[in-house]
Amino acid sequence: MKVKLCFKCKQYVPIRENDYQNSKEILAFDRAHAGHPTQIVNEEEVANLERWMGG
Template sequence: MRARACIKCREYVLIRPDDPGNMTLISKFEKNHRGHTLITLNFEEIKGTYKKFLTEEEKKASEEKGEKEES
């Protein structure tokens, strides 16, 4: 599986060519990391060293879930 990665932020997004929703996510990733060095590579090369890119909505949901688990 291929991934698009930002070297500066050490974040990645998986590439799924047949998924239109994934293409939107890749666009958001590239917009968020504009001006950074982006590379396309095999996911295995960054697995465990880079973190998955989360949209603002996913970050908020993750934070809310964490708060509920702490309560």
């Protein structure tokens, strides 16, 4: 699974394909973080998020 994260707010949302509710969550995430640096990464990398985001 992949997640979309915002480096500025240090928040992320899971990305589930073919999931209508999730697509709305992603849309809301995009709105909330418009203009922020976001990136889609693998879930495995989220395990290290706290570390490479500076805790």
